[in-house]
Ligand code: SF4
Ligand code: SF4
Ligand code: SF4
């Protein structure tokens with residue numbers, strides 16, 4: 001029987017499937033999710049997936065790292081009204097995209113796989129999905145957060161775009177009245193990281209490692225220099241900053257390299 | 262106004278009596294800092310504190326709260342953050358902070374969420390001693406004439422207790438035997454000495470008289486760009502400032518037919534979204550422009566409207582900003598003095 005419920009597909013490319021798992025983990029709301037929308041495809045949750053149907057919203061996790069995935073992604077985009085990147089890998093490329101340029105990638109591929117020919121799918125330098133298709137919205141997080149996912153889902157059903165925090169973790173951290181770790185010379189990436197997690201790590205007295213990805217205005221230069229001033233090793237700072245930044249950090253590192261020359 | 266004497270040992274006994282009237286909120290330890298929190302155990306109240314991480318504005322308007330539930334049928338206001346409270350241990354600067362918020366939240370467009378909580382909160386002030394960041398003497402918020410129900414001045418051996426309102430007087434009447442009306446000359450001398458010593462204890466001083474003019478004259482000075490370049494746009498300065506009052510609202514909807522919520526959260530003019538309008542145009546794209554707005558509000562605009570700065574000298578921005586942008590360093594830069602702060606250093610340094 002036809003109905004006017006939104007048609008939604010959830011897809012996984014190269015990633016750890018953590019975002020899909022998080023959706024499954026929304027246990028008490030799962031019935032509501034399936035009631036409110038027609039979940040046409042969700043490999044982790046069901047076997048009767050329809051991969052041809054036109055979609056209202058596609059949620060895509062993971063980066064593109066094979067030609068097969070690229071083809072799949074293009075098809076998803078073609079039949080979806082809106083496409084949402086969920087998680088750091090889809091939105092920014094994730095750790096697998098953190099290499100400096102394509103030449104390094106080819107070298108690394110050879111070092112790891114030797115001369116083996118890829119039968120299943122030809123490998124590509126891993127990239128965020130936005131490098132290939134138009135992404136309408138990006139839900140950050142490694143993995144995404146339940147509250148953020150559910151409220152976004154509810155907004156989409158009501159025909160509204162997602163409403164995400166655009167400021168860094170520090171704001172939420174202050175709402176929780178935490179004493180600033182950075183001011184105690186602890187390497188905290190809160191100022192560079194998008195809010196939305198509720199500053200859970202600092203609430204438990206652990207520094208932010210940046211798992212929500214860079215905030216809109218992340219002032220990397222200032223925090224980098226501030227951490228240098230506090231005596232941190234440049235390589236350590238760079239590694240920490242890179243962890244959840246995917247390809248978005250490349251430019252910053254290139255500029256830094258230029259400055260030090 | 263009456264001034265009474267209270268023995269040190271009688272403070273907790275008095276608090277025990279008034280605890281029956283309402284929850285007491287007072288400074289307590291969090292790590293090596295202090296926060297206002299509900300008191301469950303009197304021994305946890307800190308009497309000799311410097312500033313709390315967040316000022317008591319959080320009790321009047323919490324950082325994040327639901328304004329109302331809504332559905333197709335209508336809406337229902339949610340005032341659940343409002344309850345009768347006794348706020349003990351609030352310092353003069355923070356009392357002035359609340360008086361400033363009163364002007365902003367009550368005068369022109371009365372805000373029921375703020376007003377409701379404000380009316381239900383009794384203010385029991387407590388004297389304090391300045392640390393290196395306090396400068397309430399410069400903002401003249403070290404002395405209070407209004408805005409409290411009781412005020413306790415700690416003179417080591419006893420408290421002098423000012424009664425500032427009839428509600429304060431009612432509290433005293435709950436335990437009249439604890440308070441002594443008769444102050445000896447010695448007691449009065451002790452108070453005068455304490456006050457003189459405190460005046461001399463300030464290590465930070467800022468000349469606020471010149472600030473409105475300097476804001477005007479130095480509006481295009483290059484140091485604003487340097488501060489803007491270093492600013493992390495982290496909003497911390499606004500969150501901790503007792504006179505910052507901006508907020509944002511957003512609707513949250515839920516699955517399963519549950520009512521939606523209109524969520525109100527603390528905001529800051531240092532954040533990118535603040536000056537953005539529909540269509541994506543941003544009037545203050547540059548962080549230096551946002552900092553200018555922040556400091557215009559504190560040092561100039563409020564002065565022209567109310568005759569005094571909206572900074573109450575609590576020193577929280579000094580203790581909080583990771584890159585050292587605060588009223589003290591900005592005032593020094595406005596005065597053309599040497600500034601010892603990371604934001605200034607960053608502008609001089611070439612990256613290693
Ligand atoms: S602890 Fe980290 S997240 Fe919190 S205010 Fe400091 S830098 Fe920001
Ligand atoms: S690492 Fe940072 S962004 Fe991730 S959950 Fe912890 S505080 Fe939030
Ligand atoms: S500007 Fe700074 S010192 Fe002044 S009231 Fe605000 S936080 Fe306190």
Ligand code: SF4
Nearest residue numbers: 492493495496498582
């Ligand atoms: S001035 Fe300091 S505290 Fe305020 S937003 Fe900038 S970096 Fe954060």
